[in-house]
Amino acid sequence: NAGVTQTPKFQVLKTGQSMTLQCAQDMNHNSMYWYRQDPGMGLRLIYYSASEGTTDKGEVPNGYNVSRLNKREFSLRLESAAPSQTSVYFCASSWEAINYGYTFGSGTRLTVV
Amino acid sequence: AQSVTQLGSHVSVSEGALVLLRCNYSSSVPPYLFWYVQYPNQGLQLLLKYTTGATLVKGINGFEAEFKKSETSFHLTKPSAHMSDAAEYFCAVAPMDSSYKLIFGSGTRLLVRP
Numbered sequence: 001n002a003g004v005t006q007t008p009k010f011q012v013l014k015t016g017q018s019m020t021l022q023c024a025q026d027m028n029h030n031s032m033y034w035y036r037q038d039p040g041m042g043l044r045l046i047y048y049s050a051s052e053g054t055t056d057k058g059e060v061p062n063g064y065n066v067s068r069l070n071k072r073e074f075s076l077r078l079e080s081a082a083p084s085q086t087s088v089y090f091c092a093s094s095w096e097a098i099n100y101g102y103t104f105g106s107g108t109r110l111t112v113v
Numbered sequence: 114a115q116s117v118t119q120l121g122s123h124v125s126v127s128e129g130a131l132v133l134l135r136c137n138y139s140s141s142v143p144p145y146l147f148w149y150v151q152y153p154n155q156g157l158q159l160l161l162k163y164t165t166g167a168t169l170v171k172g173i174n175g176f177e178a179e180f181k182k183s184e185t186s187f188h189l190t191k192p193s194a195h196m197s198d199a200a201e202y203f204c205a206v207a208p209m210d211s212s213y214k215l216i217f218g219s220g221t222r223l224l225v226r227p
Contacts, residue, residue: 004156033214033215035217040122040219040220041219042203042217042218042219042220043157043203043217044217045214045215045216048214058214090156090157092157099145099162099164099207101147101159101162101215102157102159102215103159104149104156104157104158105156106155106156107154107155107156
C-alpha cells in the first residue's frame, strides 16, 4: 500500500512563479488536508476537504488554492509564490471519523527565492 | 478555541533513561488526543491516541501516554530511551465537534545521548 503520495519531494521556485503540489491517497479516505510545517511552529492547517466536492479554509489559507479533483486526489496551488511560503508541506488523509487520526505523506520541501 | 502546548522545544536524555514529553491542551470538553513522531526528512507517523475508555494508552516502540482530565494533560513517556527514539514528537488534539481537524503543538525534539 502506498498510503499518501506527494509530488514533488523538493522544489525551488522564484518569487512570483506558480506551482501545484500533488497529493493522492489509496486508502479510500473521505477527508484530506494540507499542512505547512515551519520551525518552532508545528503544523498549521492551510486547507482541508472533509469529503469529495467540498473544501474549506484552515488557519493559514492566504496565497493558496486547492482542488479536490476526486476522492483520491487533493492538490495545493501557489499562484504567485513568495519567500514567506518557503516551508515543508504535508498532505494527510483520514476517515470521516477523526478518532482514527491522520495518515501523512512524506512531504514537499519548497524553497522560494 | 482549542490549543495545544508542548513544554520544551528540545529534550535531551541519556540512552536508557526515562523519556517524558509534556503536552497540555485547552478544551472545555475532553478532545481526542494524539502523539505523532517525525523522523528526519519523513512525514509524521501515529504513535498512539486517546479517544475514549482507558486513560493509559500504549503505542508503538514502547511509548505510552496517560490522559489526565483534571490536569488537561496527555504526557508521553517511555521507560528507557533508545538511540533510535531521537526524533521530533508532536502532540495533537481533535475537537469533538466533528470538525475533522487536528490541532498540533509546536513539537519537541528528543535528543538521545549515548
